[in-house]
Structures are given as structure tokens and as C-alpha cells.
Amino acid sequence: MIRLQLSVRCALAIALALGAQVAPMQAPPAQAFDEAVRLTPDNAEYHLAAGRNLRREGEVELAVVALREAVRLRPDWTEARQELGLALVQNQKPDEAVAVFDETLRMQPDNLVARHNLGMALIHNADYAGAIQVYRELLRIAPESPSAHYNLGLAYRYVDDLDSAARELQEAIRLDNRLVDAYYTLGVILLQQGHLDDAAAALRRCVAVRPDYAQGHRTLGTVLQRQGNTDAAILAFRQALSLAPEAAESHNALGRALRQKGLRKAASLEFAEATRLNRLKSDRQAIAFAFNTGAARLAAGDVDGALERLLAAVRLDPENPKGFVLLSIALQKKGDLRGAQEALGRARSLRDQHRGSPVLPME
Numbered sequence: 001m002i003r004l005q006l007s008v009r010c011a012l013a014i015a016l017a018l019g020a021q022v023a024p025m026q027a028p029p030a031q032a033f034d035e036a037v038r039l040t041p042d043n044a045e046y047h048l049a050a051g052r053n054l055r056r057e058g059e060v061e062l063a064v065v066a067l068r069e070a071v072r073l074r075p076d077w078t079e080a081r082q083e084l085g086l087a088l089v090q091n092q093k094p095d096e097a098v099a100v101f102d103e104t105l106r107m108q109p110d111n112l113v114a115r116h117n118l119g120m121a122l123i124h125n126a127d128y129a130g131a132i133q134v135y136r137e138l139l140r141i142a143p144e145s146p147s148a149h150y151n152l153g154l155a156y157r158y159v160d161d162l163d164s165a166a167r168e169l170q171e172a173i174r175l176d177n178r179l180v181d182a183y184y185t186l187g188v189i190l191l192q193q194g195h196l197d198d199a200a201a202a203l204r205r206c207v208a209v210r211p212d213y214a215q216g217h218r219t220l221g222t223v224l225q226r227q228g229n230t231d232a233a234i235l236a237f238r239q240a241l242s243l244a245p246e247a248a249e250s251h252n253a254l255g256r257a258l259r260q261k262g263l264r265k266a267a268s269l270e271f272a273e274a275t276r277l278n279r280l281k282s283d284r285q286a287i288a289f290a291f292n293t294g295a296a297r298l299a300a301g302d303v304d305g306a307l308e309r310l311l312a313a314v315r316l317d318p319e320n321p322k323g324f325v326l327l328s329i330a331l332q333k334k335g336d337l338r339g340a341q342e343a344l345g346r347a348r349s350l351r352d353q354h355r356g357s358p359v360l361p362m363e
Contacts, residue, residue, distance in 0.1 A: 044073035048080050051087060057322065060090040061295055078104050078111065085117055094124035112142055116151070123155055131155040146176035153185065162189050180210045184219070191223055199223045214244035218253055225257055233257050248277040287316040291323055298330055306330045321350035 047070035054063035067084040074080060081104045088097035101118035104111060119134035135152035142148065153168030169186040172179055183206035190199035203220040207213055221236030237254035244250065255270030294309030310327040317323060324347035332340035 042073055044070045044077060044080060047073065048077075048083060051083055055083075055087055055090065059295075059322070060087055061292065062299065063087045064091050064093075065299060076107065078108055078114070081107075082114060082117065085114075085121060089121055089124050094121045097121040098125055098127075112138065116145075116148060119148075119151055119155075123151065123158070126158075128155045128158045132159075144175055146172040146179055146182070149175065150179060150182050150185075153182070157185065157189060162193055165189055166193075178209050180206055180213060180216075183209065184213070184216050187216075187219060187223070191219070191226075196223055196227050200227065212243055214240045214247060214250070217243065218247070218250045221253060221257070225253075225260070230257055230260050234261070246277055246280075248274040248281070251277065283316070287313060287320075290316060291320070291326075294330070295326055298326060298333075303330055303333045307334060319350060321347040324350065 047066045051063045051067035051070060054060070054066060064084065064087045067080060067087050070080040071077065071084055081100055085097040085100040085104070088094070088100060098118065098121045101114050101121055104114040105118065108114065115134060115138050119131045119138065122128070122131035122134060132152065132155045135148050135155065138148050139145065139152065149168045149172035153165045153172065156162075156165035156168060166186060166189050169182045169189070172182040173186070176182075183202050187199045187202035187206060190196075190202060200220065200223045203216055203223060206216040207220060210216065217236050217240035221233040221240065224230075224236055225233035234254065234257045237250055237257060240247065240250045241254065251270045251274035255267040255274065258264075258270060259267035290309050290313035294306045294313055297303075297309060298306035307327075307330045310323065310330055314320070314323045314327055324343045328340045328343035328347065331337075331343055
């Protein structure tokens with residue numbers, strides 16, 4: 001229980017430091033989480049709000065801790081269980097999410113949202129047969145659900161039943177003709193099946209509904225290139241890169257198309273950029289690993305281990321305010337109050353610099 005409470009306090013501290021309206025930003029981390037716990041020690045609503053805030057900030061591991069506490073305080077609160085299940089999926093713990101949604105359905109057998117989310121968790125847990133069964137049952141109750149048809153189509157695709165997958169995706173589109181992901185996935189399946197004209201039609205509809213869908217433009221370019229329309233493919237790849245210039249896959253695809261046209265110098269530039277971006281991606285993965293390991297060690301009470309990883313994280317990514325917030329907490333627990341204040345000051349400075357930047361959803 002001590003470890004759980006410590007983890008919850010860490011979660012609340014980060015939620016507060018990143019903008020939750022419970023304690024002032026200028027408070028040091030120790031005061032921030034002590035104030036949060038003092039104000040709402042047994043408030044499930046606050047823990048739910050903190051968990052949602054942490055999910056928005058991308059802190060899914062700590063969101064899980066806060067949401068577990070909300071469920072502990074109110075075991076019959078299905079809304080908190082739903083949020084916990086979704087956070088567990090995002091935290092790459094789909095087996096635990098399946099258990100949460102199963103329990104929710106035992107409490108509320110008619111909860112269609114929980115049934116839908118159970119199917120989604122089963123897909124993430126690679127239990128595609130289980131997901132197919134869940135969505136078939138759901139569609140017997142709610143046959144007009146486009147998202148259920150779409151997810152059932154995904155599950156069929158993962159078991160290589162491409163005809164059934166295409167049928168479900170087409171039904172999802174019939175029910176919602178602006179379901180971008182259904183158009184995209186249908187286009188990919190038709191491409192796999194060699195139905196290039198139909199694949200191009202689905203992908204054109206995809207990017208018509210959502211013109212900023214870079215991956216849709218890139219896959220459309222792939223189809224066009226296979227159809228022999230290299231000029232149109234190059235235009236599609238360039239459009240994808242105008243939307244997502246850091247996508248190494250699009251640079252490689254454009255490079256191959258340019259080489260096919262005999263433009264070897266231009267192609268080599270695209271291949272070189274793809275190599276650079278792949279190297280950068282590897283660096284970012286190292287940053288994420290250092291940050292996540294530090295957060296986990298801090299939540300587990302391993303302050304020395306947390307400091308080692310968090311110091312590495314902020315060296316690798318000195319512009320990340322959340323890294324400095326966690327470092328401040330770890331330094332405070334180590335007794336280095338001056339270092340904690342300096343780290344928090346750096347977090348505030350970075351937060352002010354980044355204020356106004358959109359928080360992207362984790363879909």
C-alpha cells in the first residue's frame with residue numbers, strides 16, 4: 001500500500017505540475033503532491049480527473065496508477081473502470097485491460113461501450129478469435145454500429161480472412177461514409193489482394209475525406225506506382241511529405257519512384273534523408289526508454305535508479321519539461337532541495353516556451 005500511495009502521489013504531482021487546477025504551479029513538487037493528497041485523499045473523482053489529465057499528457061503509466069486508485073476508492077464506478085481499461089491498452093498492458101472490461105461487463109452486462117472496448121483490448125492482446133466473437137455478439141445487439149463493423153474488419157484482417165475483412169469495412173463505410181480509417185484499411189486490403197483500381201478508389205476517398213492524412217497519400221502513391229502511373233505516384237509521395245516531412249518511409253518511396261524515372265541524383269537525396277530520419281528515430285526511442293524507465297523506478301521507490309535514468313533522459317532531450325518535473329521529484333526525495341528547485345524552474349521555463357502547442361491525441 002505504501003508503494004501504491006507513493007505512485008499515486010507521483011502521478012498527482014505530475015498532473016499538477018503540468019497544469020491541473022488544484023495547487024499552484026510555483027509550489028515545489030513535495031508541496032504539490034502533499035497539497036493534492038491533503039485536499040483529496042479519498043476523492044475518486046479527483047483521481048479520475050488526474051488520470052485523464054495524465055493520459056492527455058502522454059503519461060499513461062502514471063495515469064494507470066491514478067485510475068487504479070479511483071477504482072479502489074469506488075469499485076462500482078464503471079466510468080473509472082472504462083478509463084482504466086483504456087489507459088492499460090495505451091500502456092501496452094492489453095491483458096490487464098481485458099480483465100478490467102470483463103469485470104465491467106459482469107457488473108453491467110448491457111454496457112455496450114464496455115463490450116466494444118473489450119473487443120478492442122482483445123485485438124491489442126492478439127486474441128483475434130476472441131475479438132471476432134465479441135464484435136459478432138455486439139453487432140447482434142447493435143447492427144448499425146460502424147465502429148464495431150470496422151473493428152471486426154480489423155480482427156478478420158489479422159487472421160488473414162481478407163474477404164470477410166473487406167465486407168465488414170464496406171459495411172462500416174455504408175453506415176458512416178466519412179470513416180477515414182475504414183477507407184484506408186480497405187484500400188490496404190484491396191492492394192494486398194491485387195485489386196489495384198478498387199484500392200486506388202478507396203484511398204482517393206480516404207484522402208478526400210481527410211486531406212491531411214499523410215499515410216493515405218503515401219499508400220495511394222504506392223498503388224499508383226504499381227499501376228504504372230509513376231508521375232502521379234511522385235505527386236502523391238510529395239503530398240505525403242508536405243504533410244509529414246519526417247516520415248522516412250515516404251522519402252524512401254519517393255526515392256524509388258524518382259529512380260524509376262531515371263532521376264538518380266534526386267532519388268539519392270531522398271534515400272539519404274530517409275537514413276538520417278531513421279537514425280533520429282532510434283535516438284528518440286532511446287530517450288523514451290530512459291524517461292519511461294526513470295518514471296517506473298520513481299513510482300517503485302527506487303530513487304537512485306530513477307535519478308540515473310532521468311538524468312540520462314534530460315541529457316538526451318533537454319527540451320522536455322516533463323522530464324525535468326520527474327527529475328525534480330526524484331531530487332527532492334533524495335534530499336537535494338536546491339537541485340529539485342532548479343529542475344522545476346527549468347520545467348516551468350520550458351512549459352512557458354511550449355505553451356500554446358497542441359497536445360496530440362494518442363490514437
